[in-house]
Amino acid sequence: MSEKKTVKKQTRPTKQPLRLYERFHWTQRVEHVLLLTSFSILGITGLPQKFSTTGWAQAMIQFFGGIETTRLIHHVCAIVLMFLAIYHILDIGYKIFVHRTRLSMLPGIQDLKDALQAFVYNLGLTKKRPQMGRYTFEEKAEYWALIWGTVIMGFTGFMMWNPITTARFLPGEIIPASKAAHGGEALLAVMAIVVWHMYGVHLKRFNKAMFTGRQTEEEMLHEHPLELADIKAGIAGRPVDLKTLRKRKAIYYPVASVVAIAMLFGVYGFISSEKTAITTLLPISNPVPIYVPQTPTPIPTTAASAVPSGSLTWDASIGVLFQSKCAMCHNATLPTNGLSLDSYANAMRGASDGPVIVPGDAHNSKLVVIQSAGGHPGQLSPYEVELVNNWINTGALEK
Amino acid sequence: MRKFFARHRLKLVITILGFGLVVVALAGLVRPAAASPTPVPVQNPFQAPGGAPDNAACLYCHEKPGMTRTLPSGDTLTLTIDSSHFAGSAHQDIACSECHSNIDTFPHPDLQVQTSREFSMQMYTVCQKCHEEQYNKTLDSVHMRAVAAGNTNAAICTDCHNPHTQPVITGQNGALLPVTRLGIPETCARCHSAIYDTYKQSVHGAALTQEGNTDVPTCIDCHGVHNIVDPTTNAFRLQSPQICAKCHTDPTIMDKYGIPTQVLNTYVADFHGTTVTLFEKTTPDQATNKPVCFDCHGVHDIKRVDDPVYGLQMKQNILLVCQRCHLDATTNFPDAWMSHYIPSPTHYPIVYYVNLFYKFFIPAVIGSMGIFVISDLARRLIERRKGAKHV
Numbered sequence: 001m002s003e004k005k006t007v008k009k010q011t012r013p014t015k016q017p018l019r020l021y022e023r024f025h026w027t028q029r030v031e032h033v034l035l036l037t038s039f040s041i042l043g044i045t046g047l048p049q050k051f052s053t054t055g056w057a058q059a060m061i062q063f064f065g066g067i068e069t070t071r072l073i074h075h076v077c078a079i080v081l082m083f084l085a086i087y088h089i090l091d092i093g094y095k096i097f098v099h100r101t102r103l104s105m106l107p108g109i110q111d112l113k114d115a116l117q118a119f120v121y122n123l124g125l126t127k128k129r130p131q132m133g134r135y136t137f138e139e140k141a142e143y144w145a146l147i148w149g150t151v152i153m154g155f156t157g158f159m160m161w162n163p164i165t166t167a168r169f170l171p172g173e174i175i176p177a178s179k180a181a182h183g184g185e186a187l188l189a190v191m192a193i194v195v196w197h198m199y200g201v202h203l204k205r206f207n208k209a210m211f212t213g214r215q216t217e218e219e220m221l222h223e224h225p226l227e228l229a230d231i232k233a234g235i236a237g238r239p240v241d242l243k244t245l246r247k248r249k250a251i252y253y254p255v256a257s258v259v260a261i262a263m264l265f266g267v268y269g270f271i272s273s274e275k276t277a278i279t280t281l282l283p284i285s286n287p288v289p290i291y292v293p294q295t296p297t298p299i300p301t302t303a304a305s306a307v308p309s310g311s312l313t314w315d316a317s318i319g320v321l322f323q324s325k326c327a328m329c330h331n332a333t334l335p336t337n338g339l340s341l342d343s344y345a346n347a348m349r350g351a352s353d354g355p356v357i358v359p360g361d362a363h364n365s366k367l368v369v370i371q372s373a374g375g376h377p378g379q380l381s382p383y384e385v386e387l388v389n390n391w392i393n394t395g396a397l398e399k
Numbered sequence: 400m401r402k403f404f405a406r407h408r409l410k411l412v413i414t415i416l417g418f419g420l421v422v423v424a425l426a427g428l429v430r431p432a433a434a435s436p437t438p439v440p441v442q443n444p445f446q447a448p449g450g451a452p453d454n455a456a457c458l459y460c461h462e463k464p465g466m467t468r469t470l471p472s473g474d475t476l477t478l479t480i481d482s483s484h485f486a487g488s489a490h491q492d493i494a495c496s497e498c499h500s501n502i503d504t505f506p507h508p509d510l511q512v513q514t515s516r517e518f519s520m521q522m523y524t525v526c527q528k529c530h531e532e533q534y535n536k537t538l539d540s541v542h543m544r545a546v547a548a549g550n551t552n553a554a555i556c557t558d559c560h561n562p563h564t565q566p567v568i569t570g571q572n573g574a575l576l577p578v579t580r581l582g583i584p585e586t587c588a589r590c591h592s593a594i595y596d597t598y599k600q601s602v603h604g605a606a607l608t609q610e611g612n613t614d615v616p617t618c619i620d621c622h623g624v625h626n627i628v629d630p631t632t633n634a635f636r637l638q639s640p641q642i643c644a645k646c647h648t649d650p651t652i653m654d655k656y657g658i659p660t661q662v663l664n665t666y667v668a669d670f671h672g673t674t675v676t677l678f679e680k681t682t683p684d685q686a687t688n689k690p691v692c693f694d695c696h697g698v699h700d701i702k703r704v705d706d707p708v709y710g711l712q713m714k715q716n717i718l719l720v721c722q723r724c725h726l727d728a729t730t731n732f733p734d735a736w737m738s739h740y741i742p743s744p745t746h747y748p749i750v751y752y753v754n755l756f757y758k759f760f761i762p763a764v765i766g767s768m769g770i771f772v773i774s775d776l777a778r779r780l781i782e783r784r785k786g787a788k789h790v
Contacts, residue, residue, distance in 0.1 A: 052673045058680055066685075067677040115771075122774035124781075163735050164727050172734025176669075176742075177749040184757030191765045199772045204779060277724045282688045288699065291552060292593040324463070374469070376506065381465070 019217040021231065023209040027091070031084065032210050038080040043190045045074040050183040078157055079271065085150060086263045090256050098248045099240060104134040104227075107144060111137040133226035134236075138200050142192075149189045156182040162274040312391045314344045314398045321387070322347065325380060344398045362392040457495040458482050474515040484564040498525045498562065516551050523555040526562070536625035544629070552590070559586050581607065583617040597699040602706075604699070614652050620645075633686045637679040640666060643692045665739040666692070688724060695720045711738075 024032070045064060048057035049071070064070040095101040114130035114137045121129050135143070156178035159166040163175045201207040209215045220228040230236040240248075311317065322330075322341040330341040338352025350356045356367040370376055371385045380388065391397075458480060460466065466478040485491060501508060512518045527534035537543050537556070545553035556562075568579040584607065588595035598604035598618075606612040621642050622628070628635055644663040646652050653660050666672035671689045678685040693701070695711060702709040711717050717733045725732065734747075742751035 049673070052677060053667060058677065061677055062681045066681055067674055119771060119774055122771075122778040124778070164725060164729070164732060167731040167735060168729055170731070171749075172731040173737075173747050173749050175735035176737055176747065177753045179670075180742075180750050180753040181757070184753065184761065188757070188761045188764060191761065192768060195765055195768045195772060199776070204775065275727070278688060278726065280688065281686060282690075282694060282723065284698075288593045288597050290594070291590055293552070293590050294588060294592045329460075379466070379468070 020214040021217065021220050021228070022213060023215045024213045026213060029210060029213055031088065031091075034080065034084055038077040038084065039189075039193070041077045042074060042081065043186065043193075045070050045077070046183075046186050047190065049074070050186065075161075075271075078153075079267065081150065082154070082267045082270065085154070086260065086267070089263070090260055093256060093259075094252060097252050098245065099237075101237070102134075105140060105143055107137075107140050111140055115141075131225050132223070133230070134224055136223065138196070142196055142200070145189070145192055145196075149185055152185045153182060153189075156185070158270055161270065162276070164276055165274050312387065312394060312397075314347075314391075314396075318388065318391050319344065321380075321384060325384070348396070357392055357396050359392060359396040360394075362389045365392050368392060454485075454495050458485075468510070470510070470512060470514055470518075472514040476510070476515045476518060480563050487566065488563065489565050489567045490562060493529075497528070498522070500525070519555060519557055520546075520551060523557045526556040526560075530556075533625045540625060540627045541629040542627060554590060558589065577613045580613045580617050581611060583619055584608070587618045594699050601697065601699060601701045602703045603701060614646075614655070616646065633684050636691055637675055637683055637685065637687070639691045639693060640672070640675060641679075659739065661741060662739050665737065665741060669736060671736075690724070694723075 044060065048060040048064075049067070051057040052061065052067075061067050061070050064073060096103070114132055117126065117128070117130040118137070120126050130137075159170075159175055159178040160182065163172075166175060166178075201210070209219075215223075217228070220231075227236065326341040329336045330339045332340045332342055332346060335346075339350065339356060340346035348355065348357060351366070354366070356365060356370075358365045362368045368385065368389055371380050371388065461478055461480045462482040464479055468476045468478055470476055496503060510518065512521060524534075534556070542553040542555070546555065566579075568575055570576050584595055584598060584604065595604075599608050603615040606615045607617060619627075622630060640663060647658065647662050648660045650660050663672075667676050674689045675687065675691055678687055678689075695717075696702075696704075702711075704711045709716060711720065714730070714733060717736075717738075718728060718730065721728045721733050721736075737747050737750065740746040742748070742754065744751055
């Protein structure tokens with residue numbers, strides 16, 4: 001950086017024109033910005049999906065607004081990348097067909113040799129650096145890695161986006177396999193960008209050519225000496241005469257339009273050909289009514305009357321009945337309300353406020369009145385009340 | 400006289416104070432007796448002389464069979480307590496009057512209820528006196544919410560735990576006794592009998608009800624107890640895989656039956672499971688149609704995967720399951736889901752080999768790049784030290 005500044009300071013006062021060479025046309029620079037934007041967003045929305053069980057991934061997904069929004073952002077950027085790919089194909093076609101531009105990005109044996117020589121040079125085994133043309137082996141490696149990656153991501157992405165369509169023609173297993181490849185390729189691409197691209201154009205020297213579009217002669221000489229030589233020799237970009245140009249355009253534009261429309265239809269199909277799943281909530285598959293009470297818990301059946309089936313006298317039946325049902329509270333020790341029903345004599349004496357049994361008149365006997373009303377703690381059954389009733393009406397005999 | 404007072408002032412003061420103290424103390428001794436109501440002439444039948452509960456007094460009447468009371472609605476309220484059951488119950492040492500605290504006289508106060516349900520609804524709140532933790536848990540439960548919304552059919556404490564017969568249900572370690580676990584579905588079946596009938600047919604229910612196997616879940620293992628939540632909520636749906644995972648990722652249970660424990664991991668690794676897990680973590684109330692365990696395996700009617708009729712191992716069965724959401728799915732489609740398998744050369748080999756490829760390809764590519772980058776950086780640093788430009 002400091003070196004460059006001194007260069008500028010030296011050149012400006014002397015007013016020597018700094019010779020600049022166009023490296024990237026503005027359309028290429030725009031392409032690059034769109035690519036780096038979509039690539040980065042695809043990466044930061046995709047990798048958390050690959051590692052979704054980890055805390056950092058979950059934090060990122062939450063930051064993007066949840067997994068569905070994360071997927072939506074990822075899909076939108078994928079569409080941007082698809083448009084970019086279509087544009088790139090058409091642009092390359094135009095350059096090759098209309099301008100007959102040299103295929104300077106094509107890799108060759110020379111690139112392998114250059115790479116090897118660069119490595120050997122780095123190791124200090126040779127003093128000679130490789131002399132390279134418009135695109136160095138580093139740039140070609142990155143470009144073709146991007147092409148390879150985009151193709152893989154496109155195909156595997158399609159299969160995940162359209163699993164039903166895919167499974168019509170291919171085994172279903174190809175869909176999880178696509179997911180595996182998509183994730184693996186993504187990891188590879190992001191790491192390659194970090195290691196190769198970041199080092200190559202940011203770290204080792206911040207190469208601004210992709211943003212300014214130009215390089216100085218000095219930079220050209222150092223990085224692309226063969227291209228500089230071609231430019232100086234006037235054989236780099238030979239201009240095509242206008243007539244030929246017009247003729248070629250007349251052929252290329254219609255063909256390119258058809259290709260473009262076909263590819264755009266492809267993208268449209270990619271996005272919308274399949275309705276993978278329902279968007280409504282699932283109905284319950286096998287609905288069972290929730291509240292279906294069993295037959296009410298059986299109540300213990302009323303026990304048979306404790307009344308011995310003897311004659312209707314105190315000793316034969318009524319005394320036993322009173323003993324079992326009343327004497328708990330109405331006994332000599334605990335004569336509730338003064339009433340004790342544990343013996344004939346006590347029963348006939350009655351309660352503290354008077355007799356409860358009026359022999360011969362059950363209707364006016366308080367005991368019958370209370371029992372007939374129901375709800376008395378030691379409640380007699382209707383049958384038992386009937387017995388007591390009859391006993392009193394027949395004189396409430398002891399024997 | 401003045402002299403006398405002056406001389407004996409201290410003695411006098413002490414004497415007066417002493418008298419005062421004695422009077423106050425005597426008054427204190429006497430006051431409780433004086434303040435108590437006129438002594439009842441007879442022994443209270445509900446209180447034994449020592450003050451200990453005398454349930455025998457209550458049972459003297461209440462164990463007589465057939466004691467009932469007809470309520471205004473026509474309901475019959477059973478008043479008989481089977482003393483043999485009560486004596487063996489968890490509450491055998493509790494006085495009747497602990498719960499029936501409004502009954503301390505005879506005759507008993509009138510029942511102010513129309514129906515027997517109304518009586519239960521009045522009574523169940525006394526459970527909190529001793530079982531506060533459990534009672535408070537129920538307050539948030541689906542049953543208590545239903546009660547609060549006016550549904551008197553919803554279960555209250557006493558519907559599941561008959562207070563007069565409730566046996567002890569936990570062992571020394573506080574865990575439920577096996578015999579208790581065996582009986583749980585029948586308890587729930589009192590109200591949810593249709594679900595119980597379905598459950599009995601399921602792999603879990605059949606094992607419990609036919610084989611007495613207590614490894615399998617009863618109702619409460621999935622729905623909880625006391626704080627039973629509404630299982631139709633979004634939150635329950637999102638949490639449900641963790642419920643199944645409690646047992647299905649536990650090798651001590653699963654190894655007995657040869658069931659793999661990777662079922663949760665493989666589910667979470669797939670689209671559906673990833674989405675559900677993330678929803679659960681980030682937006683626990685999110686509605687989703689992404690399947691959870693029970694969407695494919697069933698809820699109360701869970702079958703073995705190798706069930707000859709319903710088993711999901713059969714492709715046509717799993718396709719039907721897929722088609723519930725993926726309406727256009729065809730024969731190959733179910734293989735898009737790896738059926739809880741971890742890819743291997745025998746199961747889902749394409750996926751296995753793709754993973755294997757990247758396992759080696761990524762380190763190879765990035766490693767080579769790294770080596771070159773390091774060599775380049777080292778060379779540049781060396782050249783820069785030598786004072787070279789353009790390094």
